[in-house]
Amino acid sequence: MGTDITGFLEYRAPQGDREPTWYTAHNLGSLYGNRDYDAFGCLFGVRNHANFRPLAADRGLPADASATVSARFAQLTEWYGEDGLHGTTWITWAEVKAVDWDERAERPDSRLHQYRRTANGLRLTGKSSWSAAFAEAVGLRRGEEREWPEGSEWLVGETLYRSVTLRRKDAITETGEWQPVWKAMESLAAPYGDDNVRLVVWFDD
Structure with a gap:
């Protein structure tokens, strides 16, 4: 049985004198539809056969997640049960921008x-x-x-x-399937700021 990813791109917008609110911008499925365990491991520590130091593992669902994300997560949790979803986490565009794509995995690939x-x-x-x-x-x-x-x-x-040790750019290439996600996050960051754009994800088997 394979592991699939579900996610949403969110942005945080000011609300006058109130606390800024997170809104949903894109369903990840409209930008990325692959099942790539090297990328999952590199970014989120899921199916990490390549032994990367994950960038953003097991942070959980943000307490201030957008209404759309919160509702979808609750719906899927009800469908799959409490143990059906795993690896729930998030990463900001500021963190993605700061990645050293030449960084090597901590150990050789398990495969x-x-x-x-x-x-x-x-x-x-x-x-x-x-x-x-x-x-x-x-x-x-x-x-x-x-x-x-x-x-x-x-x-x-x-x-x-x-026996090979991968680099991050081997798992997520400059022309690969994650590029539409990065471009969408970059576009959102232009008006809202790098720390105000994030990708929220979870996984199911």
Whole structure:
């Protein structure tokens, strides 16, 4: 079973003499519709197989969330039950802007990266936490997991297995599927300010 993300972009606007109020600007689903565990781990610590230091993990639903977000979260909690949703958190545009995208994960990826040799060099074909062919080649028992030093590699048949440490920009690329989200947040920040724009998310399996 896979893990999916739900979220909303919010902005905070002044209300005269009253406390500024958060409003919903976009449903995340209109900007991003993928299931990318490297990105989920890098940003929010969910399905963090790549072992990143999460940028914004388990902060919970903001107490001052917009009416739309609060209502949708309450509705889904009722549908899924108290344990159905997890990883609820949020991140501001100011925090996203401050990210060092060259920062490396804290440890090598828990999954070995698999490559095939081509005329143009190695081509990534997948990432796997378990491979029967690899386990047999190196003497692992079924289900046994081990952390391998970065750069370790094995050629098994036509597949090259390698231990790799990812950088944040490997998980969230400059031209990847998160860019529409960042552009929308940046546009909202122009009139409202970097700290007054945030992404609120939660996950379900």
